Amino acid sequence: MNQIGGFFEMWNPVLLLVVVVVGYVYRRFVAKGNGKSAEVEPVTVVQQLSFYSGLVLFYIGQGSPINYIGHHYLFSMHMLQQTVLYLIVPICFWLGTPAWVLRPLMRNVVFRGLFSFFSRPLIALFLFNMLFSIYHMPLVMDNLMRNDLALLGYHTVLLFTAFMMWFPVFCPIPELNSLNDLKKMAYIFGNGILLTPACALIIFADSVIYDMYANVTVPFAHLSPLDDQQLGGVIMKIIQEIVYGATLAYIFFRWYRRERKEDAELEALENQESMNNQGGNWNRA
Incomplete structure (x- = not known):
């Protein structure tokens, strides 16, 4: 493997076209769908930027040279792809999706039943981390890398479970938001613990554990296969720590602001009641 692939292999224009079409549909029917009915709440600029960021990052992870180089040359690029697709992209899409887009789908009994099952916090938590850990077992990963169709199928399932894993944290539908903020923080801690063994296996291995990358000659990097493997685990x-830490900070400060607001409203209500009672006493006097 001494030659880099051509333009179509490196940039995947078909996927780029799909991303552009999805972005146009979102812009045309979601972002500009404000005010058409009472159920349609405005789509904020932050939501739009979040959704478009998810599209861009998805293409970077799946359609840019990162995908090609990660599959053929550098394990570290493959791990960078994994972090983008599974730890960042789902967050962007959930934050950018208004509730009124998903509510019609939830009215379908079959869809709601399947979605509710796979998005249950414990099921979503263990399913994603289990599949992610299995994927990085040397025997499994080496065989998947030799079969493009099987690899695509596994990545599709893994991406689906990543979306389900993040749904309880960034649920866009208030009535389906089953976790309070404290439980969400515990949920993120659990995710971090379950993801650690796969990273540790890769970082602390004293030999190359994946045949796919053992004898690759990289024409543009000065990394040994073992250094590349350890770098992938570190990445x-x-x-993961940055994303989970930012998520914990986001949830904590949102909880803190809400608690302060509720305390201020309660204090104002108590002051108003106190003033009313004093006014009543003066009237009787």
Whole structure:
């Protein structure tokens, strides 16, 4: 493997076209759908930027040279792809999706039943982390890398479980938001614990554990296969810590602001009641 692939292999214009079409549909029917009915709440600029960011990051992870290089040359690029697709992209899409887009789907009994099952916090938590850990077992990953169709199928399932894993944290539908903020923080801690063994296996291995990358000659990097493998584990762990830490901070400060607001409203209500009672006493006097 001494030659880099051509333009179509490196940039995947078909996927780029799909991303552009999805972005146009979102812009045309979601972002500009404000005010058409009482159920349609405005789509904020932040939501739009979040959704478009998810599309861009999805293409970077799946359609840019990161995908090709990660599959053929560098394990570290493959792990970078994994972190983008499974730890960042789902968050962007959930934050950018208004509730009124999903509510019609939830009216379908079959869809709601399947979605509710796979998005249950414990099921979503263990299913994603179990599949992610299995994927990084050397025997499994080596065989998947040799079969493009099987690899695509596994990545599709893994991406679906990643969306389900993040749904309880960034649920866009208030009536389906089953976790309070404290439980969400515990949920994120659990995710971090379950993801650690796969990263540790890769970081602390003293030999190359994946045949796919053992004898690759990289024409543009000065990394040994073992250094590349360890770098991949470090990339995964560092980005995981950043994403989970940012998520915890986001949830904590949102909870803190809401608690302060509720305390201020309660204090104002008590002051108003106190003033009313004093006014009543003066009237009787």
